[in-house]
């Protein structure tokens with residue numbers, strides 16, 4: 001009998017959590033995504049999917065609201081991935097191209113999306129390799145994951161960082177033979193202005209919120225030295241022209257200074273990686289209102305352990321030469337303080353991406369400071385998401401990446417103060433030798449769009465899903 005009663009009580013609690021339109025979290029210290037200090041002893045009322053009231057005084061709530069004791073923990077915006085690849089999940093680009101069919105990639109991307117949400121990422125800018133299908137499924141409540149801003153297929157020229165073919169595959173643009181990546185809508189090989197425009201239009205037609213081009217070479221790909229100056233000024237302008245027509249923007253993979261400058265001069269709004277960032281680039285970025293997002297694990301001594309690099313001697317050699325060439329990056333970012341977005345860029349499976357992302361958070365804070373890293377994970381990445389414009393931005397009812405009245409209720413409640421200790425959001429100094437984890441223990445409440453996906457803080461309150 002006793003057992004039956006407790007089962008009934010649990011059922012009632014679950015029903016309340018699903019139907020309550022207000023959730024009040026009392027007694028929290030707030031990191032708002034923008035300021036370098038916590039607002040102490042605050043209360044936050046969420047109504048439906050937005051933050052309604054923030055106050056140091058008691059907040060009046062409606063009958064039936066869920067009231068949670070925040071126990072003096074830190075309440076902050078959900079994290080935002082500025083450059084990730086949910087559907088790029090194999091051990092290397094060649095592995096994705098040759099060994100993974102569409103259904104396996106789809107299933108793996110679902111697992112990765114759930115892992116991202118349960119690691120505190122409530123929004124995700126997907127910088128290539130994925131269309132809109134997973135996003136639609138998440139928004140419809142079929143599977144769990146962050147809000148997604150997809151870029152559709154990477155657009156790059158023959159032999160570029162976006163070219164997934166094998167050495168023996170006939171040329172894609174003249175033989176009408178596509179790579180698996182091309183057939184699956186992950187890559188689009190485009191030489192010249194007309195094809196680039198077609199690729200960008202195709203992406204927007206299929207639901208992309210921004211365009212990703214490959215204007216320089218990279219490390220993990222087969223045919224392109226990282227120094228490669230892959231797209232001409234007129235080719236970059238072609239992508240920008242189409243993005244402009246949709247009120248959106250272009251982000252470009254650009255390592256070399258020449259490529260970065262060319263992108264900025266021709267209208268690219270986000271420089272991805274941007275390792276040769278310096279004073280000239282900083283000046284131009286400011287003039288153009290542009291952003292940079294960089295994967296800080298490029299500066300880790302363990303970079304060569306990434307499967308995609310370890311499995312290819314050519315990539316390992318490229319990584320070593322790139323690390324040497326980019327030695328001034330961190331000092332320059334500290335000196336010029338650009339608008340910088342967090343960027344973890346993991347192309348592996350769930351387990352390797354958990355470790356890489358935790359370590360990326362740690363490295364961002366270690367190299368650039370906790371406040372800088374936390375802004376990059378919240379308010380700055382939210383500004384980048386908003387560049388997709390009022391027409392294409394799928395989430396326009398409130399701001400993302402900040403704790404303020406009227407903002408989306410994408411909220412974390414965490415142990416400790418991440419401004420002082422980055423492990424409070426899961427940052428880990430270990431990378432490949434990190435212990436396997438399920439969720440992130442220190443993330444006590446994870447809320448997206450006003451729904452609680454995790455609550456390990458208050459007993460007896462069932463959440464929607466966990």
Ligand SMILES: [Zn+2]
Nearest residue numbers: 083085127345
């Ligand atoms: Zn990337």
